[in-house]
Amino acid sequence: MTAEPLETHTAVPAAFATSAPGQEWWRSAVIYQVYPRSFADSDGDGIGDLPGITARLPHLAELGVDALWLSPFYSSPQADAGYDVADYREVDPVFGDLAAADDLLARAHQLGLRVIVDIVPNHTSDEHAWFQAALAAGPGSAERARYLFRDGLGEHGELPPNSWRSVFGGPAWTRVTEPGGAPGQWYLHLFDVKQPDLDWTNPVVHAEFDSVLRFWLDRGVNGFRIDVAHGLVKAEGLPDWDHELDLLEGGDSRFSRPPFWDQPGVHEIYREWHRVVAEYAGDRVLVAEAWVYPAARISDYVRPDELHQSFNFPYLVTPWQGAPLREVITESLAAMAGVGAPATWVLSNHDVLRHTTRFGFEPGTALPNGIGADDAQPDAELGLRRGRAATMLMLALPGSAYLYQGEELGLPEHTSLPDDVRQDPTWLRSSHEHRGRDGCRVPLPWSADAPSYGFGPTSRTWLPQPASWAALALDAQRAVPGSTYETYREALALRRAERLGEGELTWVEGYPAEVVAFRTGEVLVLANTGTGTVPLPDGAQVLLTSVPVDLSQGLPADVTVWVRAR
Structure with missing residues (x-):
C-alpha cells in the first residue's frame, strides 16, 4: 500500500527559516553524503539502515558539516543498490520504515543538520506498479505511454529500435513478451535492464513527481539530489547514437551531444520543480547530478528559476596538477557567477574511485572502472597525502562542498575486493570486464576492535572490509592530533570561522x-x-x-x- 502524504507542511525548525535572497544556507554549505547500506547497521543483518544512520548522526554534528545527503532508501528490489525504485513513497524494509525516516529527520534537525534525499526521476524499477501495468496493458496503452516502449526494427521487430547502449554495458533496449505470449515491443533502459526509462513527454509523469516531491517535503526534507538530472528528456525520434557511452560526455570535440543527455527539454521540468519547492519555507534545495561539460553547460541547470546547485564533475576528474586545477576553478566560478549560483566542489562519491586512491597514481594514468587485486595498485601513502591536500584545497574554495562518507577517515578504495562478492550491475552487464563501483561502497569502520569494525552489532557486512581499515576506524583517530579525522574536523571548523565558503x-x-x-x-x-x-x-x-x-x-x-x- 502506498503511504499517504502528511496533510500539512511540516514546520521547519526556527534555525532553518527562509533566508533573504543570496543568503541561503546551501550557498556555502558542506554536505556529507550518506550511502545508507554502508554507513551503520542497527540490526546485525550486515546492511546499513535508517536507525543506524540516526544513531550515528552525532558524528556528523561533531565533524562539523551542515547537512547530509541520503542515497536512495525507497522500496526497491535493489538491482542497482536502490536506484531502481519500486515505490517512491515507501522505505524499503531493509532500511526500515517511514517512522524510521521521520525519526532520522527529527534527530538531524535537533542536531542542526539539514537532510537532502535522492530522487530518481529518469527511470523506475521494473517492479514498480506502473511498469507492471504497462506490461499487462500492451502496445498503444496509456500505461505504456509512461515509459519509452517502441516497436523493433527488422522484418519481425526482432532488432532494437536504435543503437543506444546502456551505461552499464550492453544494449539499452530489452524486448518484452506480450500478454498473449508473442515477442513484442522493446523498452528503453539507459541503465540496468531492471531500470526502464520514463517518458517525460507525458504529463502524467510530471504530475506523479510533483506529488512525490511534495510527499517528502511535507515530511520535512530540506531538498533533493536529482539522479541523472541531465537524462530525463530524449531527442525527438530517438535517433541513432553509435559511439561508446560515457556519463561525462562533451570533452571530445569529434562527437555532438548524445540524443539522451542534456536535452533542452529538461530545463522546463526543473522550472516546474523550482516552483514546487519555492512554496516551502526553509530554503529547500534542488541539486543536479548532471554529468555535462564544460562548466557553462552546468550553469544552465542553476539559472535563477531552475535548480539551486549542480555537482561539479569536471572538478572531480581534474588531476592533482596546478595548471588544470587553476583552470577548472576559474571556469567554474565564472560560469556560476554568470547565473548567480554558487560553485560546488566534490572529490569522491558512490560512483567513482575514492580520491585517496585516484591520487595514488601519477596524473594522466588511465584508471579502470573499478580496481581489482590483479590490477595495478595505487601508492596508498602518497594517495592519502595528496587526498588530504586536495580536500583542504577544496574546503577553502568559495561555494558549497560535498564530502563522501568515510573520506574523513582517509578511507581508500577497496582495491582487493574479491570478484565473487561484487554486486554492481556494471560488473555483471560488462561480462566481468569492468569491476564497477563496489570498491567505494564498502561499509564504514567505526571501532577498530569491534566485529565489523563497529559497522553493526555482528561481524556481517554486505561487502567485506579490508583488514587495513582497523587502523582507520573512527575510534583509532578521534583525539589523535594530525589524524585524517581531526584534520577534517579542524578544517571544517576553520572554514566556518573564516567564512571561506562565503568569500x-x-x-x-x-x-x-x-x-x-x-x-x-x-x-x-x-x-x-x-x-x-x-x-x-x-x-x-x-x-x-x-x-x-x-x-x-x-x-x-x-x-x-x-x-x-x-
Whole structure:
C-alpha cells in the first residue's frame, strides 16, 4: 500500500527559516553524503539502515558539516543498490520504515543538520506498479505511454529500435513478451535492464513527481539530489547514437551531444520543480547530478528559476596538477557567477574511485572502472597525502562542498575486493570486464576492535572490509592530533570561522606553476602539487596543514597550507 502524504507542511525548525535572497544556507554549505547500506547497521543483518544512520548522526554534528545527503532508501528490489525504485513513497524494509525516516529527520534537525534525499526521476524499477501495468496493458496503452516502449526494427521487430547502449554495458533496449505470449515491443533502459526509462513527454509523469516531491517535503526534507538530472528528456525520434557511452560526455570535440543527455527539454521540468519547492519555507534545495561539460553547460541547470546547485564533475576528474586545477576553478566560478549560483566542489562519491586512491597514481594514468587485486595498485601513502591536500584545497574554495562518507577517515578504495562478492550491475552487464563501483561502497569502520569494525552489532557486512581499515576506524583517530579525522574536523571548523565558503577567490601570482595559490578573505591558501619545496611568506601565521609537516624550510610537495599573511 502506498503511504499517504502528511496533510500539512511540516514546520521547519526556527534555525532553518527562509533566508533573504543570496543568503541561503546551501550557498556555502558542506554536505556529507550518506550511502545508507554502508554507513551503520542497527540490526546485525550486515546492511546499513535508517536507525543506524540516526544513531550515528552525532558524528556528523561533531565533524562539523551542515547537512547530509541520503542515497536512495525507497522500496526497491535493489538491482542497482536502490536506484531502481519500486515505490517512491515507501522505505524499503531493509532500511526500515517511514517512522524510521521521520525519526532520522527529527534527530538531524535537533542536531542542526539539514537532510537532502535522492530522487530518481529518469527511470523506475521494473517492479514498480506502473511498469507492471504497462506490461499487462500492451502496445498503444496509456500505461505504456509512461515509459519509452517502441516497436523493433527488422522484418519481425526482432532488432532494437536504435543503437543506444546502456551505461552499464550492453544494449539499452530489452524486448518484452506480450500478454498473449508473442515477442513484442522493446523498452528503453539507459541503465540496468531492471531500470526502464520514463517518458517525460507525458504529463502524467510530471504530475506523479510533483506529488512525490511534495510527499517528502511535507515530511520535512530540506531538498533533493536529482539522479541523472541531465537524462530525463530524449531527442525527438530517438535517433541513432553509435559511439561508446560515457556519463561525462562533451570533452571530445569529434562527437555532438548524445540524443539522451542534456536535452533542452529538461530545463522546463526543473522550472516546474523550482516552483514546487519555492512554496516551502526553509530554503529547500534542488541539486543536479548532471554529468555535462564544460562548466557553462552546468550553469544552465542553476539559472535563477531552475535548480539551486549542480555537482561539479569536471572538478572531480581534474588531476592533482596546478595548471588544470587553476583552470577548472576559474571556469567554474565564472560560469556560476554568470547565473548567480554558487560553485560546488566534490572529490569522491558512490560512483567513482575514492580520491585517496585516484591520487595514488601519477596524473594522466588511465584508471579502470573499478580496481581489482590483479590490477595495478595505487601508492596508498602518497594517495592519502595528496587526498588530504586536495580536500583542504577544496574546503577553502568559495561555494558549497560535498564530502563522501568515510573520506574523513582517509578511507581508500577497496582495491582487493574479491570478484565473487561484487554486486554492481556494471560488473555483471560488462561480462566481468569492468569491476564497477563496489570498491567505494564498502561499509564504514567505526571501532577498530569491534566485529565489523563497529559497522553493526555482528561481524556481517554486505561487502567485506579490508583488514587495513582497523587502523582507520573512527575510534583509532578521534583525539589523535594530525589524524585524517581531526584534520577534517579542524578544517571544517576553520572554514566556518573564516567564512571561506562565503568569500571571493583572488589568485596570487609569483609561485611556481605547480602551486595553486589564492586568497579568500584573510586566508592565503597554498597547495603544492609539484615535487619541490615552496617558501612561505615572511611572518605567515600557519592556521592548518593537510598533514603534520615541518614548514621551517617551506611547504613540501603534496601538502596544502592555510595561513594568515600580509
